[in-house]
Amino acid sequence: MEGGMSLWRSISRRGRSGCAVPFLNRTAQLLRPLREMVAAYLRPMNKQSPFPLSILCLSESWGGLELNTARFAGWMRARGWPVQVITRAGSPLAARAAELGATVVALDNRWKALDVPAAGRLAGLLRGFGTGALLISRNGDLGLAVLCKRLFLPKLPLIYQQHMQLGLAKRGLVHTLRYRALAAWLAPLPGLARQVLEKTRLPADRLHVVPLGVELEKFADEQLTTAEARRQLNLTLPPETVLLGLIGRLDDGKGQDFVVEALAGLRRQFPQLHLLLVGEPTRNEGTAYADALHARIRALNLTDVVHLRGFTPQPEVAYRALDISITASTNETYGMVTIEALAAARPVLGAAAGGTRELLADNRTGLLFTLRDEDSFGAAVARLLREPGLRERLGREGQREALATYSHHRQCELTEEILRAVV
Incomplete structure (x- = not known):
């Protein structure tokens, strides 16, 4: 192929200088479409260029x-x-x-x-x-x-x-x-x-x-304030509210039921706690879990403090509305929701299971609690409520880690x- 290209350049130079006979000029013109076809065929084979x-x-x-x-x-x-x-x-x-x-x-x-x-x-x-x-x-x-x-x-x-x-x-x-x-x-x-x-x-x-x-930039956007995010979600909350949140599909492996049960006990000591659940059942897999979850919220008299929102194409709004983000999955392989919460500079409480243990550095970028253990979870929540400086530090360090690693x-x-x- 390189020899053919050299011949083409030689013919072209000679044609421009007037040293080649008209026949060669005509031949070069006729070969141009073939040359372009070959170049187009070879172009996708270049490993530096995107290929299908x-x-x-x-x-x-x-x-x-x-x-x-x-x-x-x-x-x-x-x-x-x-x-x-x-x-x-x-x-x-x-x-x-x-x-x-x-x-x-x-x-x-x-x-x-x-x-x-x-x-x-x-x-x-x-x-x-x-x-x-x-x-x-x-x-x-x-x-x-x-x-x-x-x-x-x-x-x-x-x-x-x-x-x-x-x-x-x-x-x-x-x-x-x-x-x-x-x-x-x-x-x-x-x-x-x-x-x-x-x-x-x-x-x-x-x-x-x-x-x-993750498209981290939109989660880290400080122009989207907590107040504006709550307004977009139609959340009208008392000024002293501390909003916990769990974002993800409604599924028995995600732990919404555990967090609701734990909230009922925590509110006896911390009545300022509210909970935001954002998500819907996995499509084509039924609604039994979601139905049972809604019934349990009613049975525990939590309907005024557990705020339910469906799937949103703008999850960054949900994270920016929170004070504390929760990952309570029983065996999360990776946990995009954890990374998104970190990018939004929210302190994250994560169940010490699956990939969450690797995504969160305990006491540096988040706090880990024992899986489905209300005492362990409650202690972590109480610590964040009593130490606002810790909440700020975890959010800041978590965001730095997310921006460096998970773009x-x-x-x-x-x-x-x-x-x-x-x-």
């Missing part, structure tokens, strides 16, 4: 995993990457990814990891988009992606973006073959990366720590480095 990226997530739900997948697609597209999201037809993820400008295509997968026809359709979608790499954001779709690679696209790099922690060890033959088909595994926290090495046979050189990012720009940059290395 496909993202696979066949989920019909709408929780943190799906929301993070949609956000990531939008961020990468904004950075110049052609992005195709492959998901279920009519899913919330399909709608949100389309709103963010990504190409969205539908795929059904009836027989999971054994669905050869679906693997063939997936291969067609990937070829049609000119996909340079496939990123899988849901563990349940790994089997289909690997089947597609082995049967139809053996040279396609597969990247797994981990959102959930591993449960049981996965060192058997099936999982080993599946994971070794991956070009890269992106773990969001160092502790989760260690768990991957302990519970799988994934080669260590394919494992990378890439924290899931969505950093997630994209780290992912881009890995994508270019594996293609």
Whole structure:
């Protein structure tokens, strides 16, 4: 190719100097379209340039995993990457990814990891988009992606973006073959990366720590005052109120029921406490938990001090309205809500379980309490109420940590480095 380019430059120079015969000038003109076609074909192969990226997530739900997948697609597209999201037809993820400008295509997968026809359709979608790499954001779709690679696209790099922690060890033959088909595994926290090495046979050189990012700037915006945030949420509170808050979908793993029970006891000592719950049940998964939660709030006579708001596309408003943010999840893998609260400079009380233990440095960027232990939780709340200086310090240090580590720009940059290395 370099020789051809040199010949072209030689012909062009000779033509301009008048030393070439008219025939050569005419030939150069005729070859120009071919030259441009070849250059256009070769351009996507340049590893420094964004190439078409496909993202696979066949989920019909709408929780943190799906929301993070949609956000990531939008961020990468904004950075110049052609992005195709492959998901279920009519899913919330399909709608949100389309709103963010990504190409969205539908795929059904009836027989999971054994669905050869679906693997063939997936291969067609990937070829049609000119996909340079496939990123899988849901563990349940790994089997289909690997089947597609082995049967139809053996040279396609597969990247797994981990959102959930591993449960049981996965060192058997099936999982080993599946994971070794991956070009890269992106773990969001160092502790989760260690768990991957302990519970799988994934080669260590394919494992990378890439924290899931947040658009931190909007959470750190000091122009959005607490008073204005409460006004936007239609919260009319007594002046002495201390507002606790838990933001996230209404789910038995998120701990809203625990916080409501604890609040009933705490208000006997601290009547200024109110609670804001922001979220709604996971779509397509029923409302039994939410119904029981609402009934319990009524039974405890807390309807005047527990303020319920549905899902909001502007979560920064909810965090800025709080005095203290709570993460009470029984086993949160990562906890975007914790990072968002840190970015908003709110002191965070976190249950000492799952990824929350790693996200919060106890007594430096937050306070940890024993999971579902009302005494431990109550002691942490009481300490923050009695030590306003501690609340301010935790908020300040937590925000500094969040801005340095969990920016969505950093997630994209780290992912881009890995994508270019594996293609």
